[in-house]
Amino acid sequence: MGKALDGVRILDFTHVQSGPTCTQLLAWFGADVIKVERAGAGDITREQLRDIPDVDSLYFTMLNHNKRSVTIDTKNPEGKQVLEALIHQCDVLVENFAPGALDRMGFTWERIQELNPRMIVASVKGFGPGPYEDCKVYENVAQCAGGAASTTGFDDGPPVVTGAQIGDSGTGLHLALGIVTALYQRTQTGRGQRVLAAMQDGVLNLCRVKLRDQQRLERTGEMKEYPQYPNGQFGEAVPRAGNASGGGQPGWILKCKGWETDPNAYIYFITQAPVWTKICNVIGKEEWATDPDYATPAARLPRLKEIFAEIERWTMTKSKFEAMQILNKYDIPCGPILSMKEIAEEPSLRKTGTIVEVDHPKRGKYLTVGNPIKLSDSPTEVKRSPLLGEHTDEVMAELGYSPEQISALRTAGAI
Numbered sequence: 001m002g003k004a005l006d007g008v009r010i011l012d013f014t015h016v017q018s019g020p021t022c023t024q025l026l027a028w029f030g031a032d033v034i035k036v037e038r039a040g041a042g043d044i045t046r047e048q049l050r051d052i053p054d055v056d057s058l059y060f061t062m063l064n065h066n067k068r069s070v071t072i073d074t075k076n077p078e079g080k081q082v083l084e085a086l087i088h089q090c091d092v093l094v095e096n097f098a099p100g101a102l103d104r105m106g107f108t109w110e111r112i113q114e115l116n117p118r119m120i121v122a123s124v125k126g127f128g129p130g131p132y133e134d135c136k137v138y139e140n141v142a143q144c145a146g147g148a149a150s151t152t153g154f155d156d157g158p159p160v161v162t163g164a165q166i167g168d169s170g171t172g173l174h175l176a177l178g179i180v181t182a183l184y185q186r187t188q189t190g191r192g193q194r195v196l197a198a199m200q201d202g203v204l205n206l207c208r209v210k211l212r213d214q215q216r217l218e219r220t221g222e223m224k225e226y227p228q229y230p231n232g233q234f235g236e237a238v239p240r241a242g243n244a245s246g247g248g249q250p251g252w253i254l255k256c257k258g259w260e261t262d263p264n265a266y267i268y269f270i271t272q273a274p275v276w277t278k279i280c281n282v283i284g285k286e287e288w289a290t291d292p293d294y295a296t297p298a299a300r301l302p303r304l305k306e307i308f309a310e311i312e313r314w315t316m317t318k319s320k321f322e323a324m325q326i327l328n329k330y331d332i333p334c335g336p337i338l339s340m341k342e343i344a345e346e347p348s349l350r351k352t353g354t355i356v357e358v359d360h361p362k363r364g365k366y367l368t369v370g371n372p373i374k375l376s377d378s379p380t381e382v383k384r385s386p387l388l389g390e391h392t393d394e395v396m397a398e399l400g401y402s403p404e405q406i407s408a409l410r411t412a413g414a415i
């Protein structure tokens with residue numbers, strides 16, 4: 001079966017996490033992704049957080065599946081020529097260098113357009129145009145600058161970053177959408193264009209509900225679904241909401257049986273209005289279903305702490321999975337707090353290809369997260385990440401270089 005992006009060639013100049021997640025997705029959808037790395041070194045993540053000496057790290061392998069790797073010294077004049085040949089042949093150049101690095105290499109937007117007017121040049125940067133546009137940015141910087149950290153954590157504690165890589169992988173996803181959109185527009189215009197996904201913008205996009213709340217706060221001075229209501233204080237900016245659910249259906253994380261020894265024996269419980277009577281019946285507080293102090297969402301808001309404490313008395317008598325099973329029977333929305341160990345061992349995630357076991361010639365078998373986006377006509381087959389420069393000769397031959405030329409370029413340090 002063909003793949004959705006069959007025939008699309010990506011010149012992948014990405015490194016670390018944000019860019020590589022984008023090009024990995026494109027590779028999973030069938031694009032030919034040619035990753036350009038520096039000879040002898042490669043993407044810095046190959047050697048970061050290594051768990052096996054001299055073997056590509058899981059950091060690298062889990063972000064670079066289904067790609068080919070070529071080594072080119074793009075600061076060497078002959079290396080530049082090879083890169084130019086690639087620009088002629090490819091549809092998209094994706095990069096996430098520090099601001100200005102591509103220009104310093106001599107590959108400005110104007111130069112790239114000259115070489116290939118159909119080329120789409122897609123970039124991840126930390127910030128868009130403005131006071132911080134020249135800054136280098138990593139994940140947690142983006143989480144802080146995009147509004148996530150100030151709104152995460154508990155009211156009495158400092159800002160907190162989340163384990164979900166919304167700055168890196170989140171921006172990679174945004175960029176991938178920008179690229180396929182630009183490819184689509186190119187079918188009409190015949191022209192390439194620049195695509196920019198700034199990490200601050202990507203994080204803010206994912207924090208959209210908090211900007212909503214900022215404006216609600218400014219108008220009304222309080223937000224009733226926040227834990228600060230009714231006894232705490234609201235300031236000028238959206239406060240940290242602990243585990244309160246962002247929407248109109250109050251939720252909280254509650255202890256389950258075994259919480260004293262298991263740090264993940266918890267469940268997320270949502271007191272969704274349409275199933276309130278069922279919740280009351282399950283936890284043995286039938287009278288709350290009709291009591292005017294508890295019967296309506298508005299009446300419950302100032303009593304949420306007390307209500308969740310009562311529900312927790314019930315959840316603490318059940319394991320998180322038992323509670324989930326019982327609550328699901330009554331359509332009560334809830335979710336167990338799953339550890340990475342539990343997720344890695346979950347058979348249903350293996351079955352859908354969301355968790356995949358991959359074999360690597362140097363590392364052996366390891367687990368990775370497969371493509372979270374499932375296309376019925378373009379199923380993803382996860383293939384191991386390339387060794388550094390594994391495909392240099394193959395790609396050079398496709399570009400028309402003879403074995404003698406390849407060997408001369410290697411001697412000159414260009415590839």
Ligand code: CAO
Pocket residue numbers: 015016017018019036037038039072073074075096097098099100101102104105124125126135136137138139168
């Ligand atoms: N041949 C020759 N030179 C190469 C090369 C190659 N194949 N590949 C890269 N280089 C050079 C670049 O041209 C650059 O050189 P100059 O500084 O002389 O212009 C140099 O390598 C380093 O690039 P860099 O500045 O991007 O790398 P860094 O490690 O210093 O910074 C990072 C890393 C991530 C902070 C920065 O790239 C950045 O801010 N990127 C944009 C935001 C982003 O994606 N951040 C998320 C990263 S994932 O957490």
